[in-house]
C-alpha cells in the first residue's frame with residue numbers, strides 16, 4: 001500500500017507547519033504549498049531535507065496542480081491575523097475564494113478528501129454566546145474585517161456546494177483563537193503582542209477597555225482536533241477551540257504574571273467591529289470526535305513565552 005499523500009496549503013504558516021509535522025508523524029507524504037505572504041521558511045526548516053516532505057512555493061489563488069496521486073487536501077492558506085488581513089484585504093479575499101476553488105478543484109481531480117480551515121470569525125460579533133455551529137453569525141460585510149469573515153463564509157459555502165454537487169468528501173473546521181510557537185513575533189495578534197511587550201519591558205497595548213473576551217487554544221490541542229476531524233466522517237462544520245474564556249484585560253494580567261514583567265498597561269482604541277465576546281461551544285467536537293482541549297493556559301503560554309524569548313535573544 002502506498003503512503004497517503006496530503007497537500008497542506010499555508011503549510012509554512014503557524015498552524016500549517018504544525019499540521020505538516022503531525023501528518024508526517026502519522027506516516028503521510030506531505031506537499032506544503034505556500035507563497036510565504038505571512039508564513040516563513042523558518043517554520044518548516046526542520047522539515048526541509050525530509051524526503052517525505054515537499055515544499056511547493058506557489059500562490060494558491062492561482063490554479064495548483066500536483067500529483068500523481070493526492071489523498072487529502074487541507075486548505076489552511078490565508079492571512080489570519082487581523083493586522084495582516086487589514087493590510088492584505090484583496091489577497092485575503094482571493095485566497096478565501098479563488099484559493100478555495102482551486103484547492104477544491106485539486107481535491108476533485110484526485111478524488112481526495114478535503115478539509116477547510118474556517119474560523120470563529122464566521123460568527124462575526126456574535127449575538128449568541130457561547131457560539132454553537134448552528135449559529136449563523138453577525139458579520140458586517142462592508143467593514144474592514146469583512147474581507148476575512150466573508151471570504152471564509154464564501155469558502156464554507158463553496159465547500160458545501162462541492163460536497164453536494166460533486167460528492168466530494170469534505171470537512172470544515174471552525175478554528176477559535178489558537179496560539180503557540182511559530183506565531184510571528186510581530187503578526188499583531190494579542191498573544192505575540194503581549195508576550196513581546198512584556199518581555200521587552202514595554203507597555204501592554206490593551207485595545208478598548210479590555211472587557212472584550214477571547215478563549216485561547218494551544219496549538220497541539222488544535223492539531224489533534226483537526227486530525228480527528230479529518231479521520232471522521234463529519235461533513236458539517238465543527239468548532240475547535242478552548243472554552244476557557246477571559247477578558248483581554250485579564251489575559252494581559254496573566255501574561256504579566258507569567259513573564260514576571262512590570263510592564264504597564266496602555267489603553268488604545270478598539271479596532272472597528274472587534275467582536276465583544278467569543279467562546280466556542282465544543283459539544284459537537286466532544287460528541288463526534290471525543291475531543292476536548294488538554295493543555296491548560298499556563299502550560300501552553302510557558303512554552304510560547306520561551307519560544308518568543310529565544311527569538312528576542314537572537
Ligand code: NAD
Pocket residue numbers: 009010011012013014015016033034035036037038039040058059060061075076077078079080081095099117118119120174175176177178179
Ligand atoms: P499564518 O498567517 O501563520 O499562516 C497562513 C499561511 O498561509 C502562511 O504561511 C501564508 O504565507 C500562507 N498563504 C496565505 N495566502 C496564500 C496564498 N495565496 N497561497 C499560498 N499560501 C498562502 O496564519 P495561521 O494562524 O497559521 O492560520 C492558518 C489558517 O487557520 C488560516 O486559514 C486561518 O484563517 C485559520 N485560522 C487560524 C486561527 C488562529 O487562531 N491561528 C483562527 C481561525 C482560523
Ligand code: UDP
Pocket residue numbers: 081082083177188189190191193194205206207208212214248270271274275
Ligand atoms: N488586542 C489587544 N491588544 C493587542 C492586540 C489585540 O487588546 O495588542 C485585542 C483585540 O482587540 C481583540 C483580542 O485582543 O479583542 C484578540 O485579538 P487578536 O488580534 O489576537 O485576534 P481576534 O480574536 O480579534 O481575531
